Amino acid sequence: MNWRRIRAIIQKFWYSTRRDIFRLFDIFFWPVIELFIWGIFSVFLSKSQVDGVNLVTMLLGGIVLWSFFTRASKDISLAMIDELWSRNFINLFSTPVTMAEYVVGALIVGFMKLIVSMILMFLLAYVFYGFHISSIGFYIIPSALGITVFGWTLSMVVQACFLRYGHTIEVFIWAVAALVQPFSCIFYPLSALPGWAQTIARMLPTTYFFENMRSMMTGRGIHVGEIVLAYGLNLLYLLLAIVFLNRSFEHARKNGNLVKNN
Amino acid sequence: MEWWFSMEVLFMQDILVVDHLLKRFGGFTAVDGISFAVKKGEIVGLLGPNGAGKTTTIFMLLDFVAPTSGDIEIFGLHYKTHRGEILQRLNYSSTYVEMVPRLTVWENLLVMANLYLIQNPKEKIWETVHRFGVAEFVNKRYEDLSQGQKTRVFLCKAFLNDPDLLLLDEPTASLDPDVAALIRKEILIAREHGMTILITSHNMAEVEEVCDRVLFINHGIIVAEDTPEELAKKVRQIRVNFMMKDGQKRTMSFARTSGFPATADGRFVTISVDEADIAYLLSGMAELGVEYGEISIDKPTLEDYFIKMSHVGGRT
Numbered sequence: 001m002n003w004r005r006i007r008a009i010i011q012k013f014w015y016s017t018r019r020d021i022f023r024l025f026d027i028f029f030w031p032v033i034e035l036f037i038w039g040i041f042s043v044f045l046s047k048s049q050v051d052g053v054n055l056v057t058m059l060l061g062g063i064v065l066w067s068f069f070t071r072a073s074k075d076i077s078l079a080m081i082d083e084l085w086s087r088n089f090i091n092l093f094s095t096p097v098t099m100a101e102y103v104v105g106a107l108i109v110g111f112m113k114l115i116v117s118m119i120l121m122f123l124l125a126y127v128f129y130g131f132h133i134s135s136i137g138f139y140i141i142p143s144a145l146g147i148t149v150f151g152w153t154l155s156m157v158v159q160a161c162f163l164r165y166g167h168t169i170e171v172f173i174w175a176v177a178a179l180v181q182p183f184s185c186i187f188y189p190l191s192a193l194p195g196w197a198q199t200i201a202r203m204l205p206t207t208y209f210f211e212n213m214r215s216m217m218t219g220r221g222i223h224v225g226e227i228v229l230a231y232g233l234n235l236l237y238l239l240l241a242i243v244f245l246n247r248s249f250e251h252a253r254k255n256g257n258l259v260k261n262n
Numbered sequence: 263m264e265w266w267f268s269m270e271v272l273f274m275q276d277i278l279v280v281d282h283l284l285k286r287f288g289g290f291t292a293v294d295g296i297s298f299a300v301k302k303g304e305i306v307g308l309l310g311p312n313g314a315g316k317t318t319t320i321f322m323l324l325d326f327v328a329p330t331s332g333d334i335e336i337f338g339l340h341y342k343t344h345r346g347e348i349l350q351r352l353n354y355s356s357t358y359v360e361m362v363p364r365l366t367v368w369e370n371l372l373v374m375a376n377l378y379l380i381q382n383p384k385e386k387i388w389e390t391v392h393r394f395g396v397a398e399f400v401n402k403r404y405e406d407l408s409q410g411q412k413t414r415v416f417l418c419k420a421f422l423n424d425p426d427l428l429l430l431d432e433p434t435a436s437l438d439p440d441v442a443a444l445i446r447k448e449i450l451i452a453r454e455h456g457m458t459i460l461i462t463s464h465n466m467a468e469v470e471e472v473c474d475r476v477l478f479i480n481h482g483i484i485v486a487e488d489t490p491e492e493l494a495k496k497v498r499q500i501r502v503n504f505m506m507k508d509g510q511k512r513t514m515s516f517a518r519t520s521g522f523p524a525t526a527d528g529r530f531v532t533i534s535v536d537e538a539d540i541a542y543l544l545s546g547m548a549e550l551g552v553e554y555g556e557i558s559i560d561k562p563t564l565e566d567y568f569i570k571m572s573h574v575g576g577r578t
Contacts, residue, residue, distance in 0.1 A: 087360035091419070094324050095377040096349040253328040256287055259321050 036182045044188035060131040061213050062186040064121055068144045069184075069206060070177040071117065072151025075110030076103055077158040077173045084167075090259060099249055107152060114148065139216050142227060143209040149234050150205050154180065156241040160248035166257060185210050205230035205237070275302045276335075277427050277458040278323070283332035285318050285482075292318040294482035295332065300427075305449065305459045307473035307490070309466075311572040315482040316462050320429055323460070324354055336427060350378065355420035356431035357413060363405035367396060367415050370404055371422065378423040390418040393448065395441065409436040417445060421452070428452070430461040434468060446472055466565035470494075476564070478571055485571060493567045501560040502543065504531045509552025516546055 045055075080102075083089040092102070125131035133140060154176050162169045183197060184206035193201055201207045208230035212222045252258040278300040285293040293315040300306050308316050321327040323334060325341045325348075334341065336348045361370040368387065375383035391397045394414045399407065407415065413436055420428060433449070434442035442465075449459060449472050463469050469476060470490040478486040478493065486493060506513065506529050517524035517533050522543065524533045535543050540559075547554075 086363050088362050090324075090326065090354075090356075090359045091361055091374075092377075093326070094349065094352075094354045095374065096346045096379075097377050098346070250328070253326065256318075256321075256327050258326050 033178050033182060037187070040182070040192050041187050044192040047192075056129065057131060057135050058214055058217055059187060060125055060129055061136055061217060062210060064118075064125060064131070065136075065140075065143055065147055065210065065213060066181070066184070066186050067121060068114065068118070068147045069151040069180070071114050072110060072148040073154045073158075073177050073180075074173055075152060076106050076155040077162065079106040079109070080159050081162065081170060081173065093258075099245070103156070103245075110152075111148075118144075135217060136213060137216065139213065139222060142231075143213060146209050146227075146230055146234055147206055149238060151177075153234070153237045153241045156238075156245045160241070160245040163245075163248040163252040163257060166260065180204060180206065183207065189214060203233070205233040276300070277302050277304075277337060278460065279333075279335040280319075280323075281333040281335070283319070283322060283334065284330045285315075285322060285327065286330045291482050293322070293329075296479065296482070296484050297332075298477055298484060298487065300458055300460060302426075302458055303453055303456050304475065305453050305461060305473050307469040307476040308460060308462045308479060309469065309476055309568060310479035311568075314479045316479055317431070319479070320354075320356075320431055320460075320462065323429060324352075325349075350423070351426045352429070353420045353423055353425035353427075354429045354431070355416045355433055357409075357416075357433075357435040358431065359416075360412070361404045361415065361419070364403060366401050366403055367391070367407070367418075368400045370415070371400075371418060374419050375422055380423060386422060387418075390421055393421070394418050395444065410438060410441060413437055414441065414445075417448075421448075424457075426456075426458060428457055428459045430459060430463075432463055433461065434463070434465060442468070466563060466568055470564050478567075480571060486567075490564045494562050494564045496567060498536050498538070498562070499534050499566070499570075500537055500540070500562060502533050502535060502540065503556075503558045503560065504533075504554040505529055505556040506531055507553040507555050509547075509550060512550045513547060513552050516550055517543075520546065 080089075083092055093099075122131075122133050126133075136143070158169070158172050158176055161172060183193070183201040183204055185193065185201055186206075190198055190201055190207060190211055208226040212226060216222055249258075276299045280296060280298050282295045282297055283293055284291070284295045296315075296319070298306075308319065310316050318327060322329050323336070325345060337351060339348050341348060362373075365373070371387045371391070372383060375387055380386050388397070391400050394417050396411070396414050396418050399411060404412065404415065413433070417433060420430065430449075434445050437445065446468060449461075453459065453472075461469070461473065473490055476486075476488065476490050476493055477484050486496070488496075504513070510526060510529070510531060513531055513533075514524055514526055517531075520539075520543070522533050522535050522539070524531060526532075533543060
């Protein structure tokens with residue numbers, strides 16, 4: 001063991017961390033997110049009138065639906081980054097394939113993976129915790145679809161950022177779900193959030209899907225208007241993400257990022 | 263016959279036309295307003311030292327990098343309106359890119375064949391893998407191949423769609439000499455079938471063998487454009503090698519006082535002189551009464567030109 005060499009290793013990590021804002025994420029972002037989510041959840045529990053059985057069902061329903069989002073939010077960005085990691089990007093895009101064809105292909109693969117892992121998840125939730133899909137009912141279809149589309153939208157945004165800013169943005173692929181999670185009201189109602197956070201939450205389609213899931217599970221039914229609003233927001237964000245991705249692709253062509261990142 | 267050939271070339275269709283192509287990255291100018299055209303069936307070498315602007319030019323020709331200004335016309339079409347049509351008739355191979363490592367060679371080529379919408383893809387892949395000696399490791403994973411094998415697989419990919427224009431970036435780097443010779447043979451056969459090829463290479467012998475014309479690029483500008491033979495002739499410095507019998511010290515002293523660079527290795531002396539000074543050198547040595555057993559003259563090659571031009575930035 002040579003302390004000078006160990007110091008050199010520490011130096012190397014220090015240099016790379018202080019120059020990379022996204023590595024600082026690991027230090028500051030995750031602890032704050034954890035504190036935020038579980039803090040609000042604890043406050044909700046202490047004030048909640050919901051009985052134990054319903055609470056578990058709501059938590060499991062939230063976890064199952066949220067997994068649609070975490071999966072979808074990585075679909076496009078991970079597929080594209082895999083091309084870059086394997087240095088296959090130039091090879092691929094020197095063929096007549098278009099970005100739109102690539103994205104659609106990646107989404108179809110993502111969707112198939114999603115279905116397989118969802119079946120597995122529902123089975124395991126039923127076997128281990130007695131959670132039955134019927135507790136969500138047909139609501140599973142519009143909510144899962146809406147949540148998945150929002151995941152894809154954010155995946156496109158991350159990909160667009162990657163094209164603009166290069167490899168330093170990679171950490172966002174995994175962080176994006178956690179970034180949206182506290183404001184999506186997965187485990188607690190919108191009213192449990194502080195005022196400023198409620199404003200952000202109302203702008204997210206996911207909030208309305210989880211709010212309605214709880215509403216349905218507690219026998220209060222679904223607010224169709226909120227579901228329509230959620231789909232409207234989804235459509236708006238999806239269109240903006242497509243425009244942003246296209247512009248970022250052009251930006252990457254201009255500044256050479258497209259080949260620099262390969 | 264030669265007259266007819268040059269007339270034929272003159273009236274051949276331009277496959278690629280590059281007009282005042284400029285690329286700036288911030289304050290750095292990578293390509294500084296170059297213009298050139300490549301005719302159907304021509305093999306043109308794009309040469310230059312590292313950082314000269316070759317790769318940026320190739321990437322602009324592939325639409326990966328957007329030009330700051332200037333125009334690229336391929337098959338008479340522009341990327342802005344006909345990207346799909348252009349890339350369908352074009353292919354590219356480089357030592358510096360890879361295929362999907364976890365896939366086998368066959369799987370990688372099948373994906374590529376489908377991206378190019380090739381009719382009967384399996385037959386076409388078999389034909390190509392046999393042509394480039396890849397058939398024996400077609401079921402191996404790409405990541406398990408040697409660099410030479412990977413280069414051959416990439417060439418299979420490059421010929422899969424029978425492109426009208428082929429961009430080859432260092433096509434024989436990392437290959438054994440016999441395989442490199444096979445590749446050069448295939449390049450010449452492809453030209454006979456009307457394929458147009460733009461090639462970058464650091465192997466000057468290869469460029470001399472396959473290229474009809476060479477564009478020499480340095481600091482982002484084309485500093486010379488001619489046949490490999492004519493470019494080599496522009497280097498007037500030749501090397502005269504002697505196997506000395508007597509008078510080695512006098513020869514070295516004579517070379518020094520005459521201003522000719524000279525090196526000695528055992529009984530062998532090499533003197534670099536301008537073509538016009540050979541007679542002066544030989545008569546001077548005769549006057550000194552030196553004796554040599556053998557004499558040979560190394561004529562300038564494209565490599566000499568490359569070395570000379572890599573150290574200057576001006577136009578010729």
